[in-house]
Amino acid sequence: MLYHELVRVYQDLDSTTKRLEKTAILADFLGKVGDEEPELLSVVTLLCMGRIFPTWSEEELGIGAKLLMKAISMAVGVSPEDVENQMRETGDVGLAAEELYQKKSQVTLFSRPITIEKVYQNLMKMATISGNRAQFKKIDFLMELLSSASPTEAKYLTRTVLEELRVGVGEGTIRDAISQAFKIPQEVTERAHMLTNDMGLVAEVARMQGEEGLRKLTLKPGKPVKPMLAQLSPGIKTSVEEMGWAICETKYDGIRVQIHRHGEKIDVFTRRLENVSEALPEIADYVEKSLPHEDFIVEGEIIASRDGKPISFQYMLQRVRRKYDVEQMISKVPLTLYLFDVLYYKRPVLDEPLKKRRKILESIVKPYPGKLELSRQVKVTPEEIEMATDLFEASITGGHEGIMIKDPHAPYMPGIRGKKMLKLKAEPETLDLVVVGGTYGKGKRAHLIGSYLMALQDENGQLLTLAYAATGLDDQTLLELSEMVEPLIISKKGREVKIEPSVVLEIAFSEIVESPESETGYSLRFPVVKRIRSDRGLDEIDTLERIQSIFKNSQKS
Incomplete structure (x- = not known):
């Protein structure tokens, strides 16, 4: 399938702001790809979102704006400064590339149409290159595409390289398009995506195995999922009464993490699904000592502390960003991990109610004082509101943000913000x-x-x-x-x-x-x-x- 067919889809998506129209455009195209080249479906789905890899993947192209501008300048026969000036004028690398191509003085004599498969293959090759002269090799693979591209193809190719497609398509639109294209109930597609966080896989399974196949997709340690999100609480009393009774726990001001054990490997992912295991090696050590050697996914908050008190959130960010001198930072910025949920233990447990998940968590965690502990919590009924109030005040006094108010009957819902999990902070929202x-x-x-x-x-x-x-x-x-x-x-x-x-x-x-x-x-x-x-x-x-x-x-x- 030729790349210009995908580019036409990009143009159609860019020409409307209506979500239903975007969904219909995508559904038609995904259905066509599924019929003609089903092996490309996963790739095309990601490309329609302006992505090359799933959100949780550690792979990256390693091509920044400067390197991309150099490649464009070589393709059109102008200086990198000319590309930069054009980019400043248009405010977008894609528009800059398109306009420069239209003025192109250097004509390619042996250009041939680019296929979607060729685009993807070259992008994947760029992601695997490292070491000596890596940038030159990356430019070679990029130039192979850019030298054969039309102005409009160059516009979307360059945007794709920076993963900034700008056609107004989010995960929700793609999810609905997959449902529409392959006649799958929306809630089934949504759940499959929630559990895998891989829209390309969801599209492929929907096409090949239908609704039954999607229902079989589930959590796998090693592949992070989006965290369940909290809404603002209208107040302790109102929230607890609406839930019947509630689990209230300290809201820690740190980095929310999802920790996966698969085999002998322990991975630490942030809420952005970035793998930060190398920056936080002591966390893996704490987990190794405190949890069983079974496959699991647990969730918690890492805070930086000194003398038992939390210190600035910015210190925590320094630790997460750190790539060098990690050992030195371990002593400078000591960390404590507070675990508060489990999504997988030997099997997926996210559909279990929170009260049961908490019992599972308590049964598998051996606290490591000051290093790895369970979150502080109380069970609160409408008649015992003062227990939540006391926890709130104690949390604030302890240097934390406030409390979480959670529905004990609720399953874990990745990526969903709702009334099953509420937050109450001392400061305004x-x-x-x-x-x-x-x-x-x-x-x-x-x-x-x-x-x-x-x-x-x-x-x-x-x-x-x-x-x-x-x-x-x-x-x-x-x-x-x-x-x-x-x-x-x-x-x-x-x-x-x-x-x-x-x-x-x-x-x-x-x-x-x-x-x-x-x-x-x-x-x-x-x-x-x-x-x-x-x-x-x-x-x-x-x-x-x-x-x-x-x-x-x-x-x-």
């Missing part, structure tokens, strides 16, 4: 938003970006600007943030910059207000940057639906 632009400061801060344009995502994963945030940053954090975003600047105009969406910030605010000037229709009063959220990815930022919900609830009070 915050938003996780991505930086998409900024403005340089004045005076002594003229060389630093002092105000950041923040965005959230809609149901299709499209980014919509919400508000600028300029306060809350001390000089050190401001410098660190500026250094993070400088390489991501796409274009500059005066003091204003456009930034490639990548850096997530936690933003506090006093109120959400309606604003016709914002792309979301809302804005924030007195937004304050609380911290850089390196543990959050672009797909985890807050949504327009959540903003609307918070605003609606604020109007009732």
Whole structure:
């Protein structure tokens, strides 16, 4: 199947903002691929999402914007500076490539149509190259594609290399398209994806084995799944009464992790499904000592502590990011792991109610004081609300964020945010938003970006600007943030910059207000940057639906 057929699909998706239309376009194409080249279905499904690998995969192309611009310059016969200037002008590497190809002075004499299979093969080869002269070899494989590409193919090829497809397709749209294409009930497709976190596999099994095959897909240690998410609690009393009774536990302010044992291997994954085992070798040691040598998936929170008290979240991020001198950091930033759930022990247990999962967890964990412990919790009935209040106050006094209020009858629901798991913090609720632009400061801060344009995502994963945030940053954090975003600047105009969406910030605010000037229709009063959220990815930022919900609830009070 030729790559330009996939490119036509990208163009059709880009031409509409309506989710139902996008779903229909994808369903038709996936059905066609399933009929004509079913062996390509998994690949095509991922490519339709702008991905090359499943979200949990450790594989990566290792090609940044600079290397990509060099390859484009070689393909069209201009300098890398010309490519960079074009990119600044358009604000998008794909549009820059397309326009440069249309002006192309260097004509390829022996170009031949590119197939989807060839695109995928070359991308996979790039991911496996390492060592001496790796960048030159990667460029060779990339040039083999770019030298035969049409302007429109080059647009989407370059975006795919950076995994920034920009056609407004998220996991929900792909999931619905698979259901539609292969006549599978939506809830079956959704559950299969929840348990495997691999949309390509889901599409392939749906085509080959139908509903029965999808129902057989389940958790496998070694492949992480998205964490179950919490909503904001309206208050302890209300939440407990709605649940009948509740399990309340301390909410720790650290890095949420999913720990897998498969055979003799222990892997530690973040909530972004990144494998950070090498950065946190002592965690594997704690797990080795405290849990059985059986296959399992457990979930918990790692906090950095000193003298028994939690220390800044930023220290925790330093540990997770660390690639060198890990041993030195172990003594500088000691860690404690608090386990609070189990998803798999010898078999999947996520469908069991929380109260049973907790019993399983307690039966398999041998606490390692100060290193690996079970989360602190109490069982609370509507008549014993003070037990939850006492835990909340004790948690805050202990330097933690607050408490979680969990429905004891609820199964574990990967990637789902609902009323079965609630959070109550001492501080007002915050938003996780991505930086998409900024403005340089004045005076002594003229060389630093002092105000950041923040965005959230809609149901299709499209980014919509919400508000600028300029306060809350001390000089050190401001410098660190500026250094993070400088390489991501796409274009500059005066003091204003456009930034490639990548850096997530936690933003506090006093109120959400309606604003016709914002792309979301809302804005924030007195937004304050609380911290850089390196543990959050672009797909985890807050949504327009959540903003609307918070605003609606604020109007009732």
